[in-house]
Structures are given as structure tokens and as C-alpha cells.
Amino acid sequence: MDNKKNKLLIYGATGYTGRIIASRAKELNIDFEIAGRDPDKTRKLAEELAVNYHIFNVDTEYAWKIALHGKQALINAAGPFKFTAQQVMKACLKAGVHYLDISAELDTYRLAQSLNREAREAGIQLISGAGLFVSYDALVVHLSKLVTEPEYLKVGFRHYGGFSRGSVLSSKNIADLGILVRRNHEIIGHPDPQPKLFSFGKDEVECMPTPLGGIILSYKSTGIPNIEEFFSLNLPANELPDLTAENLPDGPTAEERAAGRNGISAELTAKDGKVVKAYVDAPSGYDLTPLSVVAVAHRILNGDFKVGYQSPGSAYGEDIINDIPDTYLIDNNA
Numbered sequence: 001m002d003n004k005k006n007k008l009l010i011y012g013a014t015g016y017t018g019r020i021i022a023s024r025a026k027e028l029n030i031d032f033e034i035a036g037r038d039p040d041k042t043r044k045l046a047e048e049l050a051v052n053y054h055i056f057n058v059d060t061e062y063a064w065k066i067a068l069h070g071k072q073a074l075i076n077a078a079g080p081f082k083f084t085a086q087q088v089m090k091a092c093l094k095a096g097v098h099y100l101d102i103s104a105e106l107d108t109y110r111l112a113q114s115l116n117r118e119a120r121e122a123g124i125q126l127i128s129g130a131g132l133f134v135s136y137d138a139l140v141v142h143l144s145k146l147v148t149e150p151e152y153l154k155v156g157f158r159h160y161g162g163f164s165r166g167s168v169l170s171s172k173n174i175a176d177l178g179i180l181v182r183r184n185h186e187i188i189g190h191p192d193p194q195p196k197l198f199s200f201g202k203d204e205v206e207c208m209p210t211p212l213g214g215i216i217l218s219y220k221s222t223g224i225p226n227i228e229e230f231f232s233l234n235l236p237a238n239e240l241p242d243l244t245a246e247n248l249p250d251g252p253t254a255e256e257r258a259a260g261r262n263g264i265s266a267e268l269t270a271k272d273g274k275v276v277k278a279y280v281d282a283p284s285g286y287d288l289t290p291l292s293v294v295a296v297a298h299r300i301l302n303g304d305f306k307v308g309y310q311s312p313g314s315a316y317g318e319d320i321i322n323d324i325p326d327t328y329l330i331d332n333n334a
């Protein structure tokens, strides 16, 4: 048996986003296998991609041992992550395999944070939120280096491309937390949430206060003590009362995804009052996430990782953005 650990495993590869991740991995000629719980969908996708596959439920420990054999890194694309992250992180800790997911659920980030010691002992890098947050975090790290004492960060996120079924279901796990912000290093409920106008190059967009994950991930990357986040749309869970997988569509078509762009706009105020601003112009969300998480996996497969709980920014700083095609960081300090 080949004992080299040099491959990638993508769990949840048959989902809407998982499929795009798998096709990006194929495009980059990465040596990978796929896994999922649905036999027909998993077998069919493996045939299309001409890769090996594993069919098992996320709770099946012995199956994880087999599927993770020979793997250096794993991408967990099976969300809502509330139901999968713990089992998959534990399996990776046991097998000594680097863990990445594309979660936008704050509780999954907290879970990864709580497993820091175990990840260090296992010699693995544990990043929850290696999708949209890769370029988001690169932007924040960039701004934090332009001032001496970063004090107050505000980030607006403009999303394009609608929502996939998995995102709609997972958004409930964000909406249920209320409007959280970071104040003086602590996460608290926002006392007075108000919309704010953000500039994305030519466009100005009003965004609603929404905790997106930077309050945990970008705090890990930079230690900025005050962080507020804003989103251009209402979370789908706040708009759709009847959330079941059956009555939701898959997600945008490739043409719909290509018809617009995502933007992330950030303003950082330093202790001395200096304000610096920049934004990221990127492909729409369901193209950006696969490009981002596969860029991180590619770094790991080339031996570039930091053990323990990490954020994209703490592991890779701002230059990871150069690994994401068609994605630009633009200073806005005229």
C-alpha cells in the first residue's frame, strides 16, 4: 500500500459548491479523491471526474480512517457545518490530515479555535472559513499593516449570485446568533445596529449590520480589538420562514455566477485617528469560494501551512490573494 500522504480529499463533493470545488481541483491537476454520503451522486461525480471515491456517513469512524489514508489535506464542503464540522475535524485530528472548510457559521470557527491544542499536537493546520474569508482576511491584514495601532475595523460585504440551498439552510445558524460585534476584544450583541454605506470602487452600497465571521477570523489574524461587519443583503433565513432542503433550488447557474462580482470593502481607524480604506474586487461568491479554498489546499499540498487553529490571514497573510484568479485588492485612500 502507498503510504505517502500527498493527496487531497473533498468531503461533500456532490453538493452545489462541492462540485465547483472538485472541478477547480481537477483544473489545477491536484491529486484528489472525493467522498460523500449519497452513493449514486458520489459514484456519478467520481466517474465524471475520473477520481477515486468513498461513500460514508460523516459519523462513521472506520470509514474516515480508510478515506483519509494517504491524504495530506481535506476540504469539508458538507454544510450546514453545524452537523458535520465536529466529526470531520476529529477525524482529521486522528489521521493527522490538515483540515479546511468553507463554513460561514461562527460556531464552527469557535469549534476550530477550541481544538487549537489538539491540532498542534496532531501537527495539523485547522482552518474553518477558508472560502470567502480568504480574500476578506487578506484585505484586513493588508490594512492592519498600514497603521501602527489598528483600533476599529468596519467591513462591508457585497454578495452577488444569489444563494445555494446549503447557504440558505446554513444562514439560519448565523441569523440565530443576532447582531454580534467585537468590542474591546470581546464579542458582544450590538447595542444599536445601523446600516452603513460602503464604497466598492465606482459603486456605493448600503449594507446591513451582520456578523459574517471576521469578528473571529480577522481578530485571530490581526488582534484588532473592535470589529463590525455589514452585508449587502438580508440573510435568507431572515426572509424565508419555510426552510427545508426540498423546496430550495440548487444555486445560480454558471452564467448567472459570471454576470456579476463580489466586493469586500474595509475601513480601519487607528488609535491616532488615521483612517485607511481598501476593497477587494472578486468573482461572484460561488466562484470565489472554490477558487479560494482550493488555493489554500494547494499551498498545503506544497508544504505551506502553520500547525494549530488558524485563520486564512494568520496562516498566509495578505499575499494569498495573489493565488486567487481574477481577484484584486485596491487601496482607496485618495
Ligand SMILES: NC(=O)c1ccc[n+]([C@@H]2O[C@H](COP(=O)([O-])OP(=O)(O)OC[C@H]3O[C@@H](n4cnc5c(N)ncnc54)[C@H](OP(=O)(O)O)[C@@H]3O)[C@@H](O)[C@H]2O)c1
Pocket: 012, 013, 014, 015, 016, 017, 018, 036, 037, 038, 041, 057, 058, 077, 078, 079, 080, 081, 083, 084, 102, 103, 104, 130, 131, 132, 133, 164, 165, 166, 167, 168, 170, 171, 250, 251, 285, 286, 289
Ligand atoms: N462562506 C463561504 O465561503 C461559502 C460559500 C459557499 C457555500 N458555503 C457553505 O457550504 C455549505 C454547502 O453549500 P452548498 O451550496 O454546496 O449546499 P448543498 O448543495 O446543499 O450541498 C451540501 C453538501 O453537503 C452534504 N451534506 C449536508 N449535510 C450533510 C451531513 N450531515 N452529512 C454528510 N453530508 C452532508 C450534502 O450531501 P447530500 O447530497 O447527501 O445531502 C451535499 O453534498 C453550506 O453550509 C454553505 O453555507 C460557504
